[in-house]
Each structure stands twice: as structure tokens, then as C-alpha cells.
Amino acid sequence: MYIETETTPNPATLKFLPGRKVMEVGTREFASPEAAEASPLADALFASGEVTGVFFGSDFISVTAGPGADWSQLKPQVVSILLDHFISEAPLFAGGSAADIALPTDTDDAFEDDPADGDIIDQIKELLETRVRPAVANDGGDIIYRGYREGVVFLTMQGACSGCPSSSATLKNGIEALLKHYVPEVTEVRAA
Structure with missing residues (x-):
């Protein structure tokens, strides 16, 4: 091996x-x-x-x-x-x-989402799953959705991405820009 x-x-x-x-x-x-x-x-x-x-x-x-x-x-x-x-x-x-084993999930420590935002949240989760998570996994980490409230998406970086010097740039310049482009209701991405 x-x-x-x-x-x-x-x-x-x-x-x-x-x-x-x-x-x-x-x-x-x-x-x-x-x-x-x-x-x-x-x-x-x-x-x-x-x-x-x-x-x-x-x-x-x-x-x-x-x-x-x-x-x-x-x-x-x-x-x-x-x-x-x-x-x-x-x-x-x-x-x-x-x-x-009881493993942590995306909903552990998550914010309570407003059911009226369901379509927006579905779009956000789809983009995270198809575009963001594979890229973050290539860098040795993962990203967990924590919630959406009044235009703000809350995410947690894990693995190599947690504590990485470029993690805030990844959140702001990469993920936030992507989400704002595809989901106009998104105004900001914050670490949770």
C-alpha cells in the first residue's frame, strides 16, 4: 500500500x-x-x-x-x-x-432557517454541493452550511480550510462572489 x-x-x-x-x-x-x-x-x-x-x-x-x-x-x-x-x-x-456513530451533520449548530426562504436555501445548498465542496475537498477540507438569514449565508470551514490563512479570502472572494452571482438574494457570506 x-x-x-x-x-x-x-x-x-x-x-x-x-x-x-x-x-x-x-x-x-x-x-x-x-x-x-x-x-x-x-x-x-x-x-x-x-x-x-x-x-x-x-x-x-x-x-x-x-x-x-x-x-x-x-x-x-x-x-x-x-x-x-x-x-x-x-x-x-x-x-x-x-x-x-452519531456524526455531526450540516444541521448541528445551524441557524433556524425561515421556511419562506426555502427556494433560496435550496439554490445555495445546490451551489455549495456541486461547485464549492469539490473544490474545497481538493484542498483537504470541507464547507458546512449553517444557515441563511436576511441575505447572509453562514458557513463553517473544516479540515485544512479551518484556520487556513486564505480561508477568509476564499469565503469573501470566492464563495460569496459565486453565491451572489447565482442567487441575487445573497448579500454576504460569513464564517459561523
Whole structure:
């Protein structure tokens, strides 16, 4: 088995591609060692002491190193942990498959949308799903819809995109411009 690595726009995060499915459905972010206890793989990555974030995508894992970590030393450790996990065919989540675990969803911590805005929200979600999420996944992350209120779209960046120096530019210059173009009711995009 060979695990490819790619850089991301976030210098603290590397994207690891094991050449197989990681998550069958959705994505999952672990922002602390306590959260990582739900996954033996994420827990093992945090155990290195230099990892501050782990993100599972459909076919990749993004790993964020803490301040002062040296990727030239951490990268071989991460690859070794990933190889051990995938070769042993260990479960991704403690207690079984992702289907058995209560995973966060787009509606967790979301704002209450006004049902009168249903058509606008459907357009926003369609654009996010077809145009934005694939591009963000290429950079080792994901974007989660949190709500729409009075022209403002609330989104959360995850994985390599969370904490990335260019994330605010991505939200404002990329995503906001796209949504304003296709959905004239959108006036602004904010991080939530």
C-alpha cells in the first residue's frame, strides 16, 4: 500500500491519500484529542503529541500540525500510523462503522432557517454541493452550511480550510462572489 501526500493552502496541514475510501458518507473533523477518542485512527494521530487536527474526507485524511511542529519529522510518523490502520483493516470509528456513530451533520449548530426562504436555501445548498465542496475537498477540507438569514449565508470551514490563512479570502472572494452571482438574494457570506 502506498499513501500519497499533498500540500494544502494551509501550511500547517497536509493531505494524505490512502488510495481507498476513508468515509463512505459525509466528512468528520476532530479538533481535539477528546473528540478523537471516537476514532482509533484519529486518536493514534493525536497521540503523536504534535497533531492538533484530523479531518476525514471521502478519500483523504487531512492532518494539522501544531505550532513549531516539523513536518519533515511528523510526516513519516503520520504515514506509518495510516499504513498500520489501513493494512490491519481496523474500523475507522470505535464501536463500528460511521453509520453506527452519531456524526455531526450540516444541521448541528445551524441557524433556524425561515421556511419562506426555502427556494433560496435550496439554490445555495445546490451551489455549495456541486461547485464549492469539490473544490474545497481538493484542498483537504470541507464547507458546512449553517444557515441563511436576511441575505447572509453562514458557513463553517473544516479540515485544512479551518484556520487556513486564505480561508477568509476564499469565503469573501470566492464563495460569496459565486453565491451572489447565482442567487441575487445573497448579500454576504460569513464564517459561523
